[in-house]
Amino acid sequence: MQKILPGVVILLLLSACTPRVEVAVPDKPITINLNVKIEHEVRVKVEKDLENLFDEEDSIF
Template identity: 50%
Template sequence: MRFLAFFLPMTFIVLGCTPRIEVVTPDKPIIIDLNIKIDHNIHIKVDKEIETLINSNEALFSS
């Protein structure tokens, strides 16, 4: 009888202390702020003959 008188209340105490995990959705929307800077350089190598042709006919290549 002493066994039940001691361990029965102890089991209720231990069960009352079990951790509780709760998953809740946020009230506000998730905002992802991306600040992206894209920097690029284009290098073109041209033959000397083509370069002189372009320079002599500049009106063809102007916008």
């Protein structure tokens, strides 16, 4: 009995320390925002138009 008791105590302590991992489904749907690419394209187009305008009209500045 004296040899079994420490083994049982160690087993109980180790089983109490096992990590628990849960996988849960989110309540809200996942959304992906793609506005970054659209804003980038608009900005590039505006910058190109401004460069063309400055090249054509030297008297602006």
